Amino acid sequence: MAVRQRAVTALPKLIQSLRKECPPNPATALPSLRRAFSLYDQINLIDNVPEDQLRFQRYTDTGFTVNGVHYEGSLLCIGNLLMSWAPKSLSQITPESLSIFKILRPVPEILILGCGKYIQPVDPELRRFIRSTGMKLEAVDSRNASSTYNILNEEGRMVALAVLPYGVSS
Numbered sequence: 001m002a003v004r005q006r007a008v009t010a011l012p013k014l015i016q017s018l019r020k021e022c023p024p025n026p027a028t029a030l031p032s033l034r035r036a037f038s039l040y041d042q043i044n045l046i047d048n049v050p051e052d053q054l055r056f057q058r059y060t061d062t063g064f065t066v067n068g069v070h071y072e073g074s075l076l077c078i079g080n081l082l083m084s085w086a087p088k089s090l091s092q093i094t095p096e097s098l099s100i101f102k103i104l105r106p107v108p109e110i111l112i113l114g115c116g117k118y119i120q121p122v123d124p125e126l127r128r129f130i131r132s133t134g135m136k137l138e139a140v141d142s143r144n145a146s147s148t149y150n151i152l153n154e155e156g157r158m159v160a161l162a163v164l165p166y167g168v169s170s
Contacts, residue, residue: 061167116168
């Protein structure tokens with residue numbers, strides 16, 4: 001009941017803010033993740049994410065917007081640490097390209113692998129390497145990978161993301 005009351009009080013402010021601003025390209029914007037559910041609609045009650053927390057906001061065929069800054073190319077995120085990453089295709093992702101996980105402590109509980117535009121099979125050698133570090137692997141398209149990272153990171157879970165730009169398709 002308290003959630004419904006918050007949603008009802010937040011609704012006028014939400015409608016007013018939606019009238020004022022329209023995102024430049026809504027097709028590539030990632031969905032808001034902190035939501036409360038009413039009987040009729042989903043309402044974003046929290047607009048701000050803590051400054052020290054990474055949040056993927058948009059994606060393009062060549063990069064990503066994270067906390068308002070656009071990054072070109074592949075990215076590797078561990079918790080709230082963001083790094084540029086060399087692989088440009090799934091075939092270039094090897095145990096060597098993920099060797100940071102040999103020495104990183106604590107080890108993230110899951111590595112989300114963003115394969116580009118489409119989900120692709122992961123090399124068995126790479127799967128064995130990731131399993132040997134103690135992480136679980138989730139391979140999905142890059143859009144869903146960055147959204148899943150946002151959700152798990154907001155929950156405070158130790159998560160890693162290795163993501164190729166959305167335009168990568170093979």
